[in-house]
Amino acid sequence: MLSYPRWRKVLRDIWNNKSRTLLVVLSIAAGVFAIGAINATQIILAHDLSAVYSTTNPPSAIIGASPFDEDLLDTIRAMPEVKDADARRGLNVRVNVGPDEWLDMNLYAVRDYDDIRVDKILPELGAWPPPEKEILVERQSLALIGAEVGDAILIEMPDGKRRQLPIAGLTYHLLQPPAHFTGVASGYVSRDTLEWLGLTRDFTTLTFVAAENDRDQEHIERVAEKVRRKIENSGRVVFNTFVPTPGKHPADDALQPLLLVLSALSYMALLMSGFLVINTINALLGQQIKQIGIMKSVGAVSRQLFIIYLVMIALFSLLALGIGIPLGALGAYGLSSYAAGLINFEITSSPIQPRVLMLQVIFGLLVPLAAAFLPILNGVTVNVREAIYAQGGKVYGFGEHLLDTLIHQIRGLPSTILIALRNSVRAKARLAFTLITLTLGGAAFMGVYSVRSSALNTLRDAKEYRACDIEVRFSRPYRQQVLQDIALGVPGVAQVESWGFTVARRIRDDDTESASIQVFAPPADTQFIRPALISGRWLLPGDANAVVVNADFVKDETDVKVGDTITLDINAQKKDYKVVGVVRSVLAGPFAYINYPFFASYAARDAGRAGILQVMIDDKSPESQTRVGQALEAAYKGAGFDVSNIRTTAQAGNFLGEQFNILIVFLFMMAVIVAGVSALGLSGAMSMNVLERTREIGVMRAVGASDASVLLVFLIEGVFIGVASWASGSVFAVPLSKILSDQVGNALLNTPLLYVFPPEGVALWLLGAVLLAAIATFMPAHRASRLSVREVLAYE
Template structure:
């Protein structure tokens, strides 16, 4: 108290403004805090992402490239390790099995056998608890699989081999593999076993994957071309041993495979964070204007007793700086906590270790600049205008402004109200007051409109993602796809499938993998070949519906015809309709004529060739490696049960099943991954909605202050408290509705742009746009709710004012 007395009068007034009106101080502090919080959260998240992702990914000694093939011997790995430019190479075996979960369902589990767990050098798997390495007949579970499976360390799991036999494995430990997607999002579990355990799972002691790291001198920055060239040489090494190679996966040096997706998500968060800061700044402008409106007579009195304009200006700017410091104290720790939560969530999504909470000095400096300098810059204009009032203008202010129609908007409003005479007078007064302060209305509408636009646009992005997924899944006209570890006679596969109750139709396909060559020259194998999966369905297939964008689909009379999708064209743009295509499959060079191009969405590089011709060309005539099944029932649960029944029946009849994919499960899994994107966007949209509600609350508070004497006049002529409160509630609803209308108009182009960018950033192709009318409806309800809530306190304050209070108002 003594310190307060020792302050000069002007600084005592600043303190009184801060402490004397706690509600207003809280409102201003919140308006600044929202922007500071958003900026701090986004920047801290970015720094923690960069720190944790690089640390986790780097400790794994990630591969430069990986080749997936049919089983081969360990000696092949040594031949790849000896290639010039290869620093290290290691092989693994991946066996896809079924595992019984805690709830009795049978799900997919990938068993990974590593020859030497102690001397790992590529894609290192690290122990977290329990035994190390896995013993014969034991399994170590990847940490994300433990919870999803519903088991604990020390329990036993039951797996079903590709031969149909049940095997019990003991879970003796938990490991962390940074190269795997978490089970929650991949839909598969990961187990790590010894090479000896392979034999107990009815598998040969062989490898089917080789990963290698290149020498530093091979690398050329972030370029992948040198790694691809080395990968093709490794591909040739495998093919020389009569091994069919399915895929070459090349990784960008020093980057997590999902780095682009993470960067895209951070970019979206940054954009929305800047929007939050902008809206918070607009809210601050409104609030500072409110303070000066309330204190206009005080400004006049200070000038009357000799205060200079620069002194008054410094007082109000100091007040704004004090608001910023208070906001910083609140927002900085909250932003750090939110960033820690976001990083922890993303660590679970992308399977990296979170290094915990951190608040770097650079983040604090940025937040301090946002909390203090931005508000000062935003407040300078309204403070300058407010302190420029003359003594005569200030002391004659009574808070009752003219209501005569002065401009075009006023005349339009008056003309419209003239036609609405039958409405209650408090409602008419609310409608007229809505447009009374057009500058303030514009700022408030801008805040609410931006919030609504982003909110509705996010729902449209969600709708567009789902529509894109639906269109991609419309390609599949079957319910269950079954893949085999080797080719079998097509007639035998169809015969066995049709014996399973619940199967409506079945269709066998051929399948192989190869590389698209630039031409027939030998040199093309190392210079320009790209991965491609070649599917061989019957030409009259009803199981798929490719969307042909150029050329045509396969015809019965076709032989060496080929349809490629747009994903193939990204790597092989030289392919044209009517032109030749050379695909190397094993040691064979198959020559095709491209007859059509199909749209690719959410798929890899696929090409389609006639079944009869392709299976003959690769010496598998009359055989197939996959069968597509249409279920008699459309019920998802029954389709899942049918998939399980098909798998059991095939295995009992000595058909080794590699995978069973139920289309609806794939769709649900993809939707859950899409939901990650929309959840982040929606969180920021809700944050913007909070800013908009705060802005509306501030506006209504200002209106009550300005109309204090008007309220007294209303009360003096008999207006009830309910009618007085109704004036401000209806006014807020008008503002809310106008903002919804403006937001709905702006949401269409903004949603289209945002959907396009999200598609490019996450899927490398634009989304099929779908505007969400559901989002419009939800925001209309939210805008009305926020308007009512934002107006309740100002309306309550207005309704409590008595005639005596308002007549004595200064």
């Protein structure tokens, strides 16, 4: 019977003090939610991308060659080093998306859509396989081209021939780069349709899976070299060889910065929530001191009281777990689905992950109990007299510390502000925990804002990297002077420059070959590049065998540094080049620069010819770039030139910006979660302050204080705490933002972002901190201001 009143007290304390119960439960649940949402998202994305990637039977290597038939494919399949191989044809076409507006499209024809052995493409909607004279569109490309299934689209072949193709359905091609990243659509047709389009049924791309050691990149590169030689021995030309990182989806490089930031923010959320829980439980137990004294006076012993309050905290924790775990699962599902949609794969894992669930239970149950252990122990060992004479919990004094003395020296402010300032530092331990929570939240927000600004700064630098406004690429080299004369005759064109272009491979010391490398050959005195050097120098007019490579090249060829000599195979000629510089690049893939005179000296057939024309125009606006680009295309096609691609600087910048924006949006979603925990921490601290000072409020009301005056005192107190946390958060945000910026840049671009710490981010968080503080403080302060004098003087 003795135990029944004991547990009834626990249940009544929980039920009768609903506001306090809600505050404690939400404080714990906030941490449980943040841990669940962030950590589960991290696990789900890493696991599901790897899992769905493996189901496609990803290629060990991809080889581009001149047209070949099924006999060669069978020969490759028969090689003992090859487990399986497949072939398809790819070509670059353009699709009409509006009046005089065209978009690039990669058009593929697969050997057999019902027997795709490598790099599987799956049916998503409508017909399968693609009917003759119709097209299937990759599901993420549909929005890009602004069409629907059943619509007919107009495509333009490289030779200028145009055909109407009805969209018969959608496909799902995991390994195809998402259209919203690249700005290039993807379509799939039958080999019969290829013939109707005026092409042969031959293939141009070979994919294979290595028979052994399919996770060993060096082994795969050796196998790829054997396959390449087999193709060349058949009389075909191999244009490029690409060996992707084994077992790793190409989008993993873009995903890693997200996972990195998720990991950092999850630890911050865990730390913040821990302080929040400690703060709340300390205040809760402080309010129970008088009740402890009464129970002791009627015979309760410290051990019994200790168990009572541990059980109360455990019940709070269970309620919080019941709220935080489902909400965390929903958050994880939403965040992971958003990120997966960007990369173009489906989430299959449960949002409730066992490891995360265990972490949530540990945090939601053990952290509150651990946080409460010493306060409970101190509370239940207090003697009866001290406990009974405690008023409304712990009484915090003012004037005993240096901080109190400093605030006491402030003169000339209204009494309302002075009272608020003094009240804010009375509960110093609670203030410290609240400031730590808010500081971490503010630092996270300002850090993410700095990453955004650094990314945009890097993007601006990338746009300025080349001074051209329009780049025209041709399907084969043409005479430089003719290309330039035609361009200069187009209204709006101010200056032009022709470049050589080819594709090369690095021959390593062990005779293995790198993936394909784009090689640009600008004039020695080019005016169209403003190189962003990471190390070394730019090309000089007298450089004969010098090369400048980009950061993506160095990432793939990790042994290469400035001063090294490397061997490049260009147009079947192997020559040694000295690496004189490394330049920054933004999601461009590996490329290199050599001087055009040297390029032309050994590529005799291309001497005096160019495959790329860089164009600078008078009016730099995006509209003018589009208009002049269309005029250039019409001029060249009218003169009989095969134009393979025209891209304006505005278009390239938009697509790069889209990729950065996706990352930034995701970062801000994480920062909002962390800021939400911060706001809850302040709300909890202010609620406890209001509860503990309820009798003081009554005294103020009794001597004539108005509702507005009482409300203003607490609002000023909350805003003061918010501003103080903003100041400390601003200091902490500087190193945090630099670390985040460098790590995101290294993961995404292979080089740190161009770091900036923008003052507008600090100002924005100041505004946010003041608003959060005002909102978090308003509700408890509003309730307190509306209590009658009788109610507050009777409060215990």
